[in-house]
Amino acid sequence: MRERQSLESAINSVRELETGISDNLELIELGEAEGDSEVVAEAVAALETLAAHAARMRVETLLSGEADGNDCYVEVHSGAGGTESQDWAQMLFRMYTRWAERRGFKVETVEYQSGEEAGIKSATIQVKGHNAYGWLKTESGVHRLVRISPYDSQARRHTSFSSVWVYPVIDDSIDIEVNESDCRIDTYRASGAGGQHVNTTDSAVRITHIPTGIVVQCQNERSQHKNRAQAWDMLRARLYELELQKREEAANAEAASKTEIGWGHQIRSYVLQPYQMVKDLRTGVESTAPSDVLDGALDPFMEASLAQRVGATLGEDE
Template sequence: MRERTQLQTNLDRYHGIQKDLDDALTLIELGEMEDDEDTVVEGEQGLRALKDQVAKAELESLLSGEADSNDCYLQVNAGAGGTEAQDWAQILLRMYTRWAEQHGYKVEYVEESDGEEAGIKSATVKVSGHNAFGWLKTESGVHRLVRISPYDSAARRHTSFSSVWVYPVVDDTIEIEILDKDLRVDTYRASGAGGQHVNRTESAVRITHMPSGIVVACQSERSQHQNRDHAMKMLRARLYEAELRRREEAAQATEDAKSDIGWGHQIRSYVLQPYQMVKDLRTGVETSDTQGVLDGDIDPFMQASLASKLTGTERRGETAAG
């Protein structure tokens, strides 16, 4: 149902864009025929508004990853910098909370560890809403802050780091689809204890799941039908466990790929002194409206990063150089 709703929303948007385009072109055509400049201007304004709408729709159409439409967890960890870094971690968390609320997402606190003097050591929030992971996944990485520290009595400039990690919420209700064509079922006469009936008939069942190579067998029941049912339950359990193990291995591989929270690994720099500038080191997008960014206006960075990741134009070399 969620997939159907998403497809219907996309279709409705497409038809809406088509209708708005036809209406704008019709207005321009009528205005030119009747020499009505106001009507022409109205049609041109409609086209300009439509251009922005189409650009946003085009970008959202890039959110086609397997988990892009999922809710997500966003984790912030203070890095090098002590109290200053812990305060920076809290500022980052507020920035993402503001962004989520501005876009109609629901934010739930999962875990928070307070700093020793101020800020937070770490925090995890769950962000719920359509494409939450698709948008926020571009924010994973190290974020660098340069400012005059309010915790330094000498009012010196400090550089602090905090990391952001975003991962999708995965439904634990795993659907195990077992196709008959993938199974080889062998029956055989049970051995060992079990009584005369069990030993005399071919009631034991061995099932081989050919795609995975998993083999299960059951001979504890009196009838072949009962043993088959029991064996199928065992097979489902084995496949479920294998899927959980695969997920854990993938999660561990992702964890191992995390960078150190420090200099040379940042994806974005936020400079508040001696000048005002926020710059994404992957895409080159920058702005002097630092307060707007810290209040949640991070769409330009997310859009540029998403587009560059999907088109392969991300400037990876600048991440370390920055």
Template sequence: MAELNALAEDPSFWDDAQTAQKLMQERSRLESAFDAINSITADLSDNVELAELAEMDEDSGLLDAAASALSAVKDKAAAAELEALLSGEADGNDCFVEIHPGAGGTEAQDWAEMMMRMYSRWANARGMKVDVLETSDGDEAGIKSATLKFRGQNAFGWMKTESGVHRLVRISPYDSSARRHTSFASVWVYPEIDDSIEIEINESDCRVDTYRASGAGGQHVNKTDSAVRITHEPTGIVVQCQNDRSQHKNRSQAWEMLRARLYEKELQEREAAAQAEADSKSEIGWGHQIRSYVLQPYQMVKDLRTGVETSDTQGVLDGKIDEFMAAALSARVGDDANA
């Protein structure tokens, strides 16, 4: 930490802006970690002393207050421990999130849009910024696809555990007979990468298509071929962007997304756990889901990897998914350590 502070005070520090920015981000991360440790240590010491004083004075009210405060310190320490687990190669990076409905038409497309809302609310609650890079509206409701970019501390580290297939069971609002339907949607998360990471792309291996954007965006967006789709033919990876009126800006963002996808693919090939996760996405349907969201005939959201469950289905759909992410992250780090 002292070395980073000394570097930041060097007059030539910002001569290389990209390197300087990365070092400042690392400095900020370390400062946050040290602040958390110091705060937890101080709270623990203060409340242990308070508990000892309460016992000496036989003050049951003060003892209860100390016990409650110590419980809060325990939760705070658990949260700090999870943050410390986010030490993967790209965990601190921003990330891209792709959402696609499975088979099922309008019902599945509506579920995909519900998931887009859930993740956006989760990110906003954590102080992250969410950019909608691409959406394709469903035929009657919902979406056929969406690509989001999450910008914030450890965005990829948290969101990487959400890659997989998510299953919804509910009474369909689109079924006049009010029958129960099962729908699926897939989530694919990959990290943004900076220029210091070299990913070679042969442009002759790529097909670039332009098309008219769909959905909201104003008359200009819908009247010009500003949206860009890039297909990397050797891998079959497809990325697309339509969030800007400028085709040039959309093209630049799409190339950035492709580099990120190829980098994420490389990470998967080096990590057995991540590769197994990718294999589980081969089909958007039964047997491949990571989490079930049951709204009928009972209320339950259950993660099939960790066993974590809750009956607060509305809270989950409103973005309260930290418990699921924390459990999946802990399990994933444990698997990596035992490998």
């Protein structure tokens, strides 16, 4: 149902866009024929709005990764620098919360560790909404702030660092498929207590999953059929557990690869003094309104990062 709703929404958006373009082109022709410049101006303005909407839709097409449609976790960690860095971490925490709220996503605070005097040492939010991970995945990295510190009695300029890590929420309701050709099934007589029937018939079942070497066996039931069914359930559970272990190992490997929170590793700089500028060091996208960016206006930075990741350039062929 989730996939169906996503597809229906995409199709309806394209249809609405096509209708809007067609209707406004007809209005322009009608206005020009009747010499009504006001109608023409309104139609042109509507087409410009549609063009901006089409650009946003184009970005949505970049969100085609396996986990892009998932909810996600956003972790913020302060770097070295004490109170100043912890205050910067809280500013980032608020920035992502505001961005998510602007898009109508639901935000839940999962973990929050306050700083010693102000700010936070670390915090984690869960962002719930369609393509939440797809939008936020390029925000992982170190973020640098330059400003006059409110915590410095001499009003000196300070540089602070905090790290952001984004990872998807994995849907654990997965369906484990097991090929019977990959398994060896043995039946044998159960041992131990259980009565004459259990001890004298081949009711116990052992299943060996050859690719992984996992072995499960069941002899609880008097019926071989019931034991076999339960053994298959046990095997699926073991394979599911193995998959979870692989995920955890992959997550740990990614966590271990996170770089030092400091110089040379930042993805974006936020400069409040001596001038005002936010610049993404990967894409070159800039904003001269850092207060807007810190209030959640992150879409231009995310769009450029997504386009760069898939080797596309927003605005080409336009």
